[in-house]
Amino acid sequence: MPRHTFKLNGKRVHVNVPNDVHLLWVLRDVLGVNGPKYGCGLDVCKACTSHINGKAFNPCCVPVSKISADDEITTIEGLPDTVGKDLHPMQEAWLEMDVAQCGYCQPGQIMAAVAKVKEAKAAGREITDADLDDIRNICRCGTYHRIREAIQAGAKAM
Amino acid sequence: MTVMEPTRRRFIAYLVAAPTVVAAARWADASTGGGTAPSPIPSAPGAADTYDLNDLLTDSAKPTANMITVTMNKDGTASFALPRVESGQGITTSTAMIIAEELDLPVGKVRVTLADARPELMMNQFTAGSNTTISTYTPIRSAAAAAKQQMLLTAADELGVPVHRLTTHDGVVHAPDGRTMSYGVLAEKGAATTSREIDVTLKPVAQFKVVGQPHRRVDALEAVTGRKKYTLDHDVPGALPTMICRPPTIQGTPKKVHNLATVKGMPGITDVAMISNGVAVRGQTFGQCIEAVRALKVTWNPGTVDKDSDQTFLAELKAAELPMAPPPPGASVVDEAFTFYWKSNTALEPQTAIADVRKDGVTIWSSLQAPIFTQKQVADLLGFSTDQVKVHVTNSGGAFGRRMFSDVVLEACEASKKFGKPVKLMWHRTDEFRAGRMHPMCISHVRASYSGGSVLNFEQRHTSVATDWSMGFGEPITAGGASGPVAQSPIHGNYNYSQTVWNLTVNVPYNFGQVDHAIQEIRDYTVMKSGSVRNLYNADAAVARELVVDQLAKAMKIDPYAFRDAFLKDDASRSVLKAAAKAAKWGRSMRPGTAQGIAFHSEYHGRIACVAEIDARPSTINRKKRQAVTGPRVTRITIAVDVGLPINPKGIQAQMMGGAMDAIGQILTESLHLKDGYFLEGSWDDYYYTRQWNAPFDVNVIVMPATSESPGGVGEFPIAVTKSAVACALTRATDKLPSYFPINHLDPLPFEPFPTEPSIPPSPNDGLHRKGE
Numbered sequence: 001m002p003r004h005t006f007k008l009n010g011k012r013v014h015v016n017v018p019n020d021v022h023l024l025w026v027l028r029d030v031l032g033v034n035g036p037k038y039g040c041g042l043d044v045c046k047a048c049t050s051h052i053n054g055k056a057f058n059p060c061c062v063p064v065s066k067i068s069a070d071d072e073i074t075t076i077e078g079l080p081d082t083v084g085k086d087l088h089p090m091q092e093a094w095l096e097m098d099v100a101q102c103g104y105c106q107p108g109q110i111m112a113a114v115a116k117v118k119e120a121k122a123a124g125r126e127i128t129d130a131d132l133d134d135i136r137n138i139c140r141c142g143t144y145h146r147i148r149e150a151i152q153a154g155a156k157a158m
Numbered sequence: 159m160t161v162m163e164p165t166r167r168r169f170i171a172y173l174v175a176a177p178t179v180v181a182a183a184r185w186a187d188a189s190t191g192g193g194t195a196p197s198p199i200p201s202a203p204g205a206a207d208t209y210d211l212n213d214l215l216t217d218s219a220k221p222t223a224n225m226i227t228v229t230m231n232k233d234g235t236a237s238f239a240l241p242r243v244e245s246g247q248g249i250t251t252s253t254a255m256i257i258a259e260e261l262d263l264p265v266g267k268v269r270v271t272l273a274d275a276r277p278e279l280m281m282n283q284f285t286a287g288s289n290t291t292i293s294t295y296t297p298i299r300s301a302a303a304a305a306k307q308q309m310l311l312t313a314a315d316e317l318g319v320p321v322h323r324l325t326t327h328d329g330v331v332h333a334p335d336g337r338t339m340s341y342g343v344l345a346e347k348g349a350a351t352t353s354r355e356i357d358v359t360l361k362p363v364a365q366f367k368v369v370g371q372p373h374r375r376v377d378a379l380e381a382v383t384g385r386k387k388y389t390l391d392h393d394v395p396g397a398l399p400t401m402i403c404r405p406p407t408i409q410g411t412p413k414k415v416h417n418l419a420t421v422k423g424m425p426g427i428t429d430v431a432m433i434s435n436g437v438a439v440r441g442q443t444f445g446q447c448i449e450a451v452r453a454l455k456v457t458w459n460p461g462t463v464d465k466d467s468d469q470t471f472l473a474e475l476k477a478a479e480l481p482m483a484p485p486p487p488g489a490s491v492v493d494e495a496f497t498f499y500w501k502s503n504t505a506l507e508p509q510t511a512i513a514d515v516r517k518d519g520v521t522i523w524s525s526l527q528a529p530i531f532t533q534k535q536v537a538d539l540l541g542f543s544t545d546q547v548k549v550h551v552t553n554s555g556g557a558f559g560r561r562m563f564s565d566v567v568l569e570a571c572e573a574s575k576k577f578g579k580p581v582k583l584m585w586h587r588t589d590e591f592r593a594g595r596m597h598p599m600c601i602s603h604v605r606a607s608y609s610g611g612s613v614l615n616f617e618q619r620h621t622s623v624a625t626d627w628s629m630g631f632g633e634p635i636t637a638g639g640a641s642g643p644v645a646q647s648p649i650h651g652n653y654n655y656s657q658t659v660w661n662l663t664v665n666v667p668y669n670f671g672q673v674d675h676a677i678q679e680i681r682d683y684t685v686m687k688s689g690s691v692r693n694l695y696n697a698d699a700a701v702a703r704e705l706v707v708d709q710l711a712k713a714m715k716i717d718p719y720a721f722r723d724a725f726l727k728d729d730a731s732r733s734v735l736k737a738a739a740k741a742a743k744w745g746r747s748m749r750p751g752t753a754q755g756i757a758f759h760s761e762y763h764g765r766i767a768c769v770a771e772i773d774a775r776p777s778t779i780n781r782k783k784r785q786a787v788t789g790p791r792v793t794r795i796t797i798a799v800d801v802g803l804p805i806n807p808k809g810i811q812a813q814m815m816g817g818a819m820d821a822i823g824q825i826l827t828e829s830l831h832l833k834d835g836y837f838l839e840g841s842w843d844d845y846y847y848t849r850q851w852n853a854p855f856d857v858n859v860i861v862m863p864a865t866s867e868s869p870g871g872v873g874e875f876p877i878a879v880t881k882s883a884v885a886c887a888l889t890r891a892t893d894k895l896p897s898y899f900p901i902n903h904l905d906p907l908p909f910e911p912f913p914t915e916p917s918i919p920p921s922p923n924d925g926l927h928r929k930g931e
Contacts, residue, residue: 018425018426018446020445020449021426021443021445022445022921024445025399025443025444025445025446026443028390028444029399029443029444029445030443032393034384034387034390034391035383035384035385036384037388037506037507037555038390038444038508038584039506039507039508039587040587040842041444041448041586041587041921042843042921042922043922043924043925044587044785044841044842044843045587045842047506057925057926058925059925060921060925061921061922061923061924061925062923062925062926063923066923066926076383076384077383077384080383087382087383091382091383094378094382095378095379095382098374098375098808098812099378100246100377100378100381100382101246101247101248101812101816102244102505102506102507102553102554102556103377103380103382103386103553103555104246104388104505104506104507104555104556105506105555106381106382107382107383107384110382129855132850133783133850133851134850134851135850136849136850137850138506138847138849139819140505140506140555140847141246141556141816142815142816142817142818142819142820142848143815143816144819144849144850144853145815145854145857146812146815147850148850148853148855
């Protein structure tokens with residue numbers, strides 16, 4: 001059985017799984033990291049959105065063999081540590097706006113939001129309605145409006 | 159608008175013999191809500207005006223609700239196991255608020271969990287029809303009041319102070335001399351040694367400090383940190399990932415598996431077996447199950463609609479419509495029919511269940527709207543008695559009517575039994591669209607006649623593919639039929655359930671003279687895997703009604719708001735309509751290609767109005783997004799809602815906003831296409847539920863001040879009215895009345911359907927190349 005190693009939420013992990021198993025299942029079924037959710041397995045719903053080296057990606061469509069030893073994977077569980085706090089400012093904004101309903105999509109939404117704001121900041125600009133329209137994450141409860149408000153608020157605190 | 163006089167009725171409750179204070183309560187009476195410029199002709203109240211589906215659900219629950227108990231704990235907290243499922247609608251938060259209010263305890267010290275299936279509760283464990291708070295409000299308060307009363311009596315005894323001189327605040331009893339006793343101490347000291355009946359008085363509404371104030375969700379922190387547990391997140395020893403290889407057409411069945419041994423030998427796979435609906439595979443990871451499902455070679459028996467497509471059902475629906483009476487001689491007529499195509503009620507969390515079938519019983523973990531019904535079905539399937547079936551109800555990642563059925567639990571039980579091992583069964587997204595339940599396709603035909611300033615009559619004929627009501631409406635209706643107004647119409651078979659649900663939900667809130675509406679169904683309810691979306695029949699029927707209201711207003715040359723204001727039956731309704739119109743600046747000047755639309759609806763013991771603004775200009779319609787439907791954009795939604803007594807205004811606003819997103823999708827973008835026995839959709843990029851690029855920039859929800867001492871329903875309430883307002887706005891923006899919904903259903907298919915065999919599409923491998931999207 002091939003052995004894979006990478007950094008997950010700040011810690012080095014080793015797993016023995018076949019090369020073609022997608023990272024989402026390595027995280028959930030092998031490592032017990034349940035923050036990233038399954039919603040489609042097709043890179044469509046974005047419920048599993050996490051970060052690889054600080055950028056948003058969807059582990060449901062990345063075979064574990066494509067993750068290298070020096071890649072840093074961050075899931076919702078590791079997000080607060082990236083800012084050295086109990087909660088990331090985006091999570092605080094989410095609480096402030098009482099965004100969540102069923103909550104299932106929310107880890108992915110928050111991870112997508114953080115990456116989106118970082119991208120805009122790196123380009124030296126504010127988050128726009130066009131940026132928000134580009135977010136593909138499904139929220140079946142329909143919290144889209146509060147998500148938009150929370151991202152604007154979270155961006156100011158990031 | 160009148161607020162009812164505060165009442166101090168006495169309620170009966172029970173003290174339960176237990177190590178700490180435990181109080182129980184039975185049902186009290188639930189009150190029902192009630193229901194004129196131009197010269198409206200008063201319409202007689204319809205069945206739904208005086209006794210609606212919520213009254214039926216509430217009455218059905220009465221005899222057994224005394225099982226509801228509030229427990230005081232030694233740490234000063236209160237606990238309550240809610241016999242309902244939390245699906246994002248916020249009932250754990252509102253229930254904690256209700257208990258906190260009655261106990262004078264901070265909301266943070268009330269722990270609300272979800273009760274296991276409790277068959278003794280009969281129908282009092284059915285999460286549907288926006289009925290949770292309507293039916294549980296008074297019993298939960300009674301139990302909490304009994305617990306508080308017992309702690310007060312105990313404190314009076316301990317402190318030697320008459321009970322009427324004691325006060326309570328934040329979980330502490332205060333004596334006039336400054337001495338205090340905490341609820342934690344009193345919980346133990348006040349424990350009853352024998353169970354007995356007691357009288358309690360509920361806190362007057364005028365003294366409410368928590369109920370009626372906005373409160374954030376009690377589970378918000380868990381949700382934003384990823385710690386909130388859904389079915390798949392439960393770690394049950396030995397319960398390995400399991401998935402199903404499914405037939406290529408709806409309700410097909412497996413005939414023969416050709417490569418069972420080969421697939422069983424695939425990496426990570428532990429078990430493969432044929433079950434009723436397909437072939438189950440169990441393995442170390444879901445990813446390996448997907449590969450195994452894709453590798454299976456299976457011969458299938460046909461399904462139930464292999465020769466059917468949208469067109470065959472459409473023709474059948476048209477032919478089945480019940481006749482209408484001829485319009486009055488000399489009157490002018492508005493006559494319109496609208497087709498509503500199939501809608502998926504899938505949630506984001508797919509169907510999931512953990513099942514551990516043993517020789518002497520089974521344990522199940524699943525998110526279920528009707529767990530008692532599921533328990534009975536599982537017992538029947540496995541040949542167990544119901545007490546051998548333990549059902550743990552888990553948080554759901556959305557329900558929307560889909561979790562009223564037991565499909566995934568029955569599959570998990572069958573697989574676990576075959577394998578002799580526990581299973582953690584999950585449906586693939588593609589299963590959800592192709593093998594899951596759908597809201598049936600229907601045609602709603604409305605004919606109204608008018609003369610001078612009066613609407614003389616209003617007829618509606620709704621013809622639908624049959625809806626499956628077997629999940630539990632059967633029980634309350636049968637039970638309610640014994641005592642409620644439905645007693646006159648004996649209930650036999652699904653068709654009569656449909657008639658009853660129709661009659662108890664569909665109404666015309668306007669003075670339109672002679673009103674007559676009826677439903678007709680085609681096919682047996684088992685032919686399609688049917689089920690309702692949020693708001694049942696009114697999700698379509700009310701839209702047809704409101705579109706025709708706009709057409710009447712246009713024909714009679716009256717503004718749509720002024721028309722509704724004139725024809726609504728009562729002032730309470732007019733207040734709500736006015737609140738929405740005012741906040742939305744109804745009638746403000748709009749650019750060509752954009753418009754406002756207004757609608758009104760009454761249901762769930764409440765009233766609701768919506769103003770939608772839509773942008774249907776070419777520059778908006780022709781926006782480009784990868785694998786998306788853009789089209790007209792709803793830019794602004796304003797809703798005013800009267801829910802009787804609002805419990806948590808913040809939660810109500812959330813439900814209205816969320817429902818508006820459902821509504822936008824159902825009018826503009828989302829539907830299933832049936833072709834040769836299967837649905838073409840297989841992913842969220844085929845099924846165009848509202849996405850950020852379709853979401854409004856501005857959503858404003860006004861929760862009206864209390865108009866009653868009793869709460870009404872919330873969860874389903876925004877659907878009909880928002881769909882109607884969006885459809886009316888679109889009609890006004892484009893000057894074209896749509897004849898079918900969603901409006902894109904007959905456009906060239908914007909996606910390439912996945913093959914039907916294998917039933918699960920391949921998992922993409924290129925996720926690192928799309929990062930940052």
